[in-house]
Amino acid sequence: MTNKHSVSLNDVQEAAKRLNGIIRPTRLINAGWLERQIGKPVAIKPENLQRAGSFKIRGAYNLMSQLSEADRKKGVVAASAGNHAQGVALAAQLLGIKSTVFMPVGASITKVVATKGYGAEVKFIGETLDVAITAAKEASEKSGAVFISPFDHPHIVAGQGTVGLEILQEMPDVKTVLVCTGGGGLLSGTALAIKELNPQVKVIGVQAANAAAYPESLKAGKPVALTSMNTIADGIAVGKPGDVPFAIIQDYVDEIITVSESELSVAILQTLERGKLLAEPGGAAAAAAFIANPKHFEGPVAIVLSGGNIDPLLLERIMQTGLASAGRYLTVRIRIKDKPGSLALLLTQIGSLGANILDVFHLRTDPLLALDEVAVNITMETRGTEHEKDVLNHIKALGHDAQVQ
Secondary structure, rough: OOOOOOOOOHHHHHHHHHHHOOOOOOOOOHHHHHHHHOOOEEEEEEEEHHHHHHHHHHHHHHHOOOOOOOOHHHHHEEEEHHHHHHHHHHHHHHOOOOOEEEEEEOOOHHHHHHHOOOOOEEOOOOOOOOHHHHHHHHHHHOOOOOOEEEOOHHHHHHHHHHHHHHHHOOOOOOOOEEOOOOOOOOHHHHHHHHHHHHHEEEEEEEEEEHHOOHHHHHHHHOOOOOOOOOOHHHHOOOOOHHHHHHHHHHHHHHHEEEEEEHHHHHHHHHHHHHOOOOOOOOOHHHHHHHHHOOOOOOEEEEEOOOOOOOOOOHHHHHHHHHHHHOOEEEEEEEEEEEEOOOHHHHHHHHHOOOOOOEEEEOOHHHHOOOOEEEEEEEEEEEOOHHHHHHHHHHHHHHHOOOEEE
């Protein structure tokens, strides 16, 4: 494949040499629970286990290690919702460079603490990553510190592309590679490395549907900014693709897929429960695409789990959403007679169906209730969507008016 871009396969290979001994090897993990969906090998590239919790150290170190001594003395400045911040901070610490990172005001506390832990000075500004990037660039111009882009630089793209090299080394017969996508640094580098070595491999980028800048940009033939974003996947919530990765993605990426918020939640739940791997929402996007529609992908498949830096409080909320989406939680409102023994009988009947009752709430003020009725909201734990349907059907068969909440 002819390469007309600012990044070449040789650049990626040279980046791999610089990163040798710096990054942590993240060997592919066979995912039997996903393989059974297509009858072909499926492997996870666990970059959530990488140093600083994501792939970002690859690009950050590759760029910063090539700075001149004069530039190193000026320090570096970056903008990030979390993972790039930690990658830059760690790379700066390893190279003895002062680092300042601008982060959105809503950045995860876990990521903020980790970034400071690597020695970076953190400054908060704006609600989105794009605002933080603008502020970081302005600070760079004023102070002379070198701006380290999260995705829009050839050295960043080359560093992230080492993920693609490693996948091919371990899984030379791979047919499909799924990559989480925000600004496009990881996707472009991975796609370039893989396609240059084996053009037959299909490389697919995955974005959160509520923050998907690439589909419209690719249609327009140029980076187009989103007017709004609203997703739990803060790590890939980038409003406008970078020029460097966009040009590469145009030529090397086969498809861009989007996933919903509930699909992201289910993916986090399943990778934790079945794969024993903790992923953040943006890091689980590629897994979410496969779980949502496994038959769409030709195996063997490699799935990049790009990051695992997630706030425990957010994880708790996502687990609740994921369990509900996976049919593990069922909440129903049931109308029963308001007389002694009615509730006890109802709960006994539900218990006999194998559902574990988690919460019960009485409601007597609904104007639709008869004078001798009470509404009961019951939240129960079920074993999956089929069991959920069985429980609901049995409740109705017992003569109860049950409405899913």
